[in-house]
Amino acid sequence: MPRLAFILYLLLFTQLPAATVRQVIGRASSPENTILSDGQKFTTGPRSKSSVALDKGFFRVGSDTNVQVVTSNNLSLEKGIMLAGSDPARFRRTPVTVTAPGYKLEVKGTAQIAYYPGAYVKITVLEGKVRVGLQSLSGEWETLEPGQMLIINPSDKRLPEPVFVDISRLAATSQLIGGAFAELSTQGLIDAAAAAQGLGLLAGDLTQTTLRLRGAAPEVSVSLPNRTPPTPPSGITPDEASVFQVVDDLSNPNAIVERGPYRDGALQPFVTGEINRDMQQTQARAREWVVTMDNGGQLFGSITADPAMFAGSNRKLSFVGNGTVEVLTGANIRSPDSVALNLNAIDLIIDQAELQAGTAQRTDEVLTLASGSTGNIQIIASTLKGGKADISTAGTGTSITVDDSTIEAPRGVLLGKSTTNANITIQNSSQILALLGALDVLAQGGSITVTNSTLKARDKLTIDAQARAATATGIVEITDATLMANVIRIRAGANGANSLIIDGSTLQGISGAAQLIKLYAGDKATLVFRNNVTLNANQVHLSGLTVRVDAGGSVTISGAGHIYTTNKQFNGGGNVSPGHGTITAGQGLQLHPLSPKPAF
Amino acid sequence: MKNFIIFQVALSAGIYHLHGQEAAPGSAADRARASDRGLRVAALDTSPSVAAQSLQPAPKLPGDAEYGEQIVLARRANFEPWSFSTDAEYYFTDNVALASAGELQDYYLRTGAQARYTNRIAGNWFANAALDGHTLLHEEFDVLDFLLIKADASAMYRVPWLADTFLSAGYSGYWISEADLTTESFQNHAATLSAQKIWKPARAMQIIAGASAEYALASDPTPPQRHEYSAYLGYKLKLSDSLSLATSYRAALYDYPTYDRQDWNHVIVLGASYDLTSWARVSLSASSAWNRSSVEFFDYDNLVSGLSLSLYLEF
Numbered sequence: 050m051p052r053l054a055f056i057l058y059l060l061l062f063t064q065l066p067a068a069t070v071r072q073v074i075g076r077a078s079s080p081e082n083t084i085l086s087d088g089q090k091f092t093t094g095p096r097s098k099s100s101v102a103l104d105k106g107f108f109r110v111g112s113d114t115n116v117q118v119v120t121s122n123n124l125s126l127e128k129g130i131m132l133a134g135s136d137p138a139r140f141r142r143t144p145v146t147v148t149a150p151g152y153k154l155e156v157k158g159t160a161q162i163a164y165y166p167g168a169y170v171k172i173t174v175l176e177g178k179v180r181v182g183l184q185s186l187s188g189e190w191e192t193l194e195p196g197q198m199l200i201i202n203p204s205d206k207r208l209p210e211p212v213f214v215d216i217s218r219l220a221a222t223s224q225l226i227g228g229a230f231a232e233l234s235t236q237g238l239i240d241a242a243a244a245a246q247g248l249g250l251l252a253g254d255l256t257q258t259t260l261r262l263r264g265a266a267p268e269v270s271v272s273l274p275n276r277t278p279p280t281p282p283s284g285i286t287p288d289e290a291s292v293f294q295v296v297d298d299l300s301n302p303n304a305i306v307e308r309g310p311y312r313d314g315a316l317q318p319f320v321t322g323e324i325n326r327d328m329q330q331t332q333a334r335a336r337e338w339v340v341t342m343d344n345g346g347q348l349f350g351s352i353t354a355d356p357a358m359f360a361g362s363n364r365k366l367s368f369v370g371n372g373t374v375e376v377l378t379g380a381n382i383r384s385p386d387s388v389a390l391n392l393n394a395i396d397l398i399i400d401q402a403e404l405q406a407g408t409a410q411r412t413d414e415v416l417t418l419a420s421g422s423t424g425n426i427q428i429i430a431s432t433l434k435g436g437k438a439d440i441s442t443a444g445t446g447t448s449i450t451v452d453d454s455t456i457e458a459p460r461g462v463l464l465g466k467s468t469t470n471a472n473i474t475i476q477n478s479s480q481i482l483a484l485l486g487a488l489d490v491l492a493q494g495g496s497i498t499v500t501n502s503t504l505k506a507r508d509k510l511t512i513d514a515q516a517r518a519a520t521a522t523g524i525v526e527i528t529d530a531t532l533m534a535n536v537i538r539i540r541a542g543a544n545g546a547n548s549l550i551i552d553g554s555t556l557q558g559i560s561g562a563a564q565l566i567k568l569y570a571g572d573k574a575t576l577v578f579r580n581n582v583t584l585n586a587n588q589v590h591l592s593g594l595t596v597r598v599d600a601g602g603s604v605t606i607s608g609a610g611h612i613y614t615t616n617k618q619f620n621g622g623g624n625v626s627p628g629h630g631t632i633t634a635g636q637g638l639q640l641h642p643l644s645p646k647p648a649f
Numbered sequence: 650m651k652n653f654i655i656f657q658v659a660l661s662a663g664i665y666h667l668h669g670q671e672a673a674p675g676s677a678a679d680r681a682r683a684s685d686r687g688l689r690v691a692a693l694d695t696s697p698s699v700a701a702q703s704l705q706p707a708p709k710l711p712g713d714a715e716y717g718e719q720i721v722l723a724r725r726a727n728f729e730p731w732s733f734s735t736d737a738e739y740y741f742t743d744n745v746a747l748a749s750a751g752e753l754q755d756y757y758l759r760t761g762a763q764a765r766y767t768n769r770i771a772g773n774w775f776a777n778a779a780l781d782g783h784t785l786l787h788e789e790f791d792v793l794d795f796l797l798i799k800a801d802a803s804a805m806y807r808v809p810w811l812a813d814t815f816l817s818a819g820y821s822g823y824w825i826s827e828a829d830l831t832t833e834s835f836q837n838h839a840a841t842l843s844a845q846k847i848w849k850p851a852r853a854m855q856i857i858a859g860a861s862a863e864y865a866l867a868s869d870p871t872p873p874q875r876h877e878y879s880a881y882l883g884y885k886l887k888l889s890d891s892l893s894l895a896t897s898y899r900a901a902l903y904d905y906p907t908y909d910r911q912d913w914n915h916v917i918v919l920g921a922s923y924d925l926t927s928w929a930r931v932s933l934s935a936s937s938a939w940n941r942s943s944v945e946f947f948d949y950d951n952l953v954s955g956l957s958l959s960l961y962l963e964f
Contacts, residue, residue, distance in 0.1 A: 095711060112712030130712050163716055168708050173719065180890075188851030192890050198719060208852060214719040223717030246722075253725065260721035264713035453718070478718055501714060529714075 740955030
């Protein structure tokens with residue numbers, strides 16, 4: 050009985066902590082595991098993010114954000130970006146209340162909020178409901194549904210009409226969801242809301258516009274220009290240029306089993322999605338069907354193929370162009386179940402399109418993009434899916450650009466080749482995901498740049514600009530990126546100054562610490578850290594002729610750190626180097642000579 | 650006389666509710682506004698130039714890019730022109746016969762269904778049609794039971810230069826049964842003219858004002874026939890997504906052409922409603938009516954209060 054009474058006493062009279070700091074990436078006013086009391090303020094520094102647990106919810110904040118925990122589940126946002134959510138409940142969710150001067154939000158779901166005093170408030174609902182009210186006018190409130198976004202100007206005396214935005218895209222590109230953070234308690238509900246929205250898109254109740262807003266600011270940052278139809282190459286009539294052929298390459302490689310106008314070339318402007326193509330079986334089955342595009346061409350609309358067209362192993366649906374092949378805005382190209390999808394051209398441009406190999410992300414559902422010896426591959430604002438993804442160019446000085454795009458291939462992603470001197474750029478909120486396998490970004494002596502993007506792999510994540518040639522001058526630069534894998538290895542060329550630059554990024558495991566991180570500049574090169582870099586791993590190996598942390602920067606290693614270098618331009622591990630930043634390690638930092646060091 | 654009492658009761662308990670619906674959200678004018686708004690919102694959402702122009706440059710937060718990317722989606726306007734509703738209401742009345750003296754109390758059950766169609770014809774023109782059937786079954790004075798069937802059809806015009814006031818002209822007819830619910834007791838056919846304006850001082854507040862004239866064209870039997878001229882004012886406040894409060898006042902002049910009789914009828918209603926789902930609602934209401942006639946015998950006061958459950962279907 051006394052024990053029961055004590056428990057009852059605890060339940061009835063013990064005040065639960067208002068909030069607990071769960072995760073700090075970069076700098077924050079309170080470190081991890083701090084209990085924030087009622088009224089306490091919490092702020093983050095530049096390029097920093099944090100996650101805080103509430104009694105019945107949570108919030109995450111981005112860079113330079115000021116928030117006050119008024120009481121548990123009651124927050125005051127003074128400036129910055131916040132993700133606020135109420136924990137799921139069987140019957141009734143306890144709301145998390147967020148106030149900003151002039152505004153009150155009651156969050157029964159998950160919402161992302163940006164508040165710039167005197168400029169704007171932006172609220173986007175990822176799941177659940179959020180009631181948004183003006184404090185200046187009683188009765189002026191609106192309940193937002195999943196996918197709805199409201200941007201309020203301080204001069205607005207009434208709430209504006211909300212608009213709908215793509216939940217999936219926002220969830221994929223928000224740095225407060227996923228990334229270095231643990232999974233949200235509401236992630237399943239966000240997925241469900243995104244799926245429901247996807248059904249709306251399929252049913253035609255929702256359609257994607259060309260309007261995009263990047264970041265918290267309210268401007269429409271991209272409004273795509275109208276395209277003009279390309280002029281066919283000289284000497285070829287529009288009809289000839291716009292014909293595609295499906296060839297049965299097993300029974301009769303020269304037999305044309307289907308032929309028809311694919312587009313009308315210059316005869317009339319095309320309308321995105323107006324002409325769809327569903328390839329049907331008309332003759333024998335084949336292991337591979339090849340759509341040949343003389344002199345290159347354009348793919349648009351929905352392109353699918355009947356599964357009955359395929360037989361045997363290594364099934365493929367291929368598009369081959371002897372020139373530039375553009376996959377145009379709104380195009381959606383899919384191969385059937387257990388069929389790989391290949392696009393092979395001199396130059397390959399995929400612009401605001403979707404490519405998907407197979408339906409179940411199996412190992413044999415490989416998405417391959419390949420360009421010629423002088424051609425490049427550009428993937429812009431597109432989504433690529435498959436069991437595996439293999440994207441490569443063939444010649445020196447060629448480039449692969451992944452811009453504002455998602456590549457999702459659970460079984461493994463290979464970007465570039467270990468034998469090709471290419472320049473690979475991954476930028477602008479791109480995501481490359483290999484959640485069941487490995488992710489390799491390879492360039493022999495070229496450059497690899499990852500900026501403001503997320504790369505995830507379950508096993509190994511390798512970024513290697515040195516590849517096979519040990520004397521190559523490959524450069525790797527990782528800026529404001531999140532890299533997640535059990536083992537992360539990054540290597541730059543053997544020669545050259547500043548060959549490997551890590552700037553303001555987080556490297557860690559999929560959930561928590563990675564097993565091993567290796568960052569190797571060449572033996573005649575410099576490994577450079579800038580701003581706040583988090584290396585969350587049990588073992589971290591850093592190597593370079595010079596290892597430098599630029600002034601104002603810091604490298605935080607959660608586990609044991611080993612540095613193999615000759616020139617120590619950092620503070621930490623007993624080394625003092627005025628004018629440089631610091632390296633700290635939670636389980637000790639040991640300094641070693643440059644050689645010998647563990648193999649890459 | 651019995652027919653006349655039934656007629657009075659019907660006017661109070663049956664037609665009154667229909668008038669109440671004219672002033673409430675869900676009325677033809679309100680649905681026309683929704684239809685029009687849906688179309689306009691869709692046009693706004695799908696117009697890059699309009700959306701782009703509406704967004705002014707603003708400073709960026711230090712972590713601006715952390716917010717992620719928002720691709721704007723356009724939602725197809727999904728106004729549903731057809732609506733069906735059914736309801737069951739249980740009321741207490743302190744003057745079941747609407748008598749000037751010797752008032753009698755009773756309880757009654759009002760059940761019925763309504764079908765309504767509202768849609769845009771072209772431009773600012775809208776079409777509206779409704780069919781309504783309701784029974785009133787009294788606990789004690791079942792001699793006053795009746796079935797009321799009412800049909801309306803009208804054309805509505807939104808007047809932009811009158812701040813989107815809706816004008817409506819059309820036909821309204823109703824049939825009232827005897828207590829056996831089958832034998833016809835009275836029927837009336839009238840031409841209607843109305844004007845209604847809705848203000849929204851805040852998103853959760855709504856003020857409705859309107860006036861209507863209902864000119865009886867034919868009736869059978871003729872004597873109870875009357876012309877109605879009324880004005881009303883209503884206020885609705887949403888306390889939450891589900892809970893709303895509403896009050897309204899209606900003043901009407903009833904002119905009985907076959908008698909030398911004019912009545913001034915006043916009704917005040919207070920109500921609270923709770924949306925159980927998007928298609929079910931429970932309501933509590935209380936109304937007070939007082940009728941002052943040029944013939945003193947027809948003066949009466951009446952208080953009605955009760956609970957209702959309504960189910961809706963739109964497609």
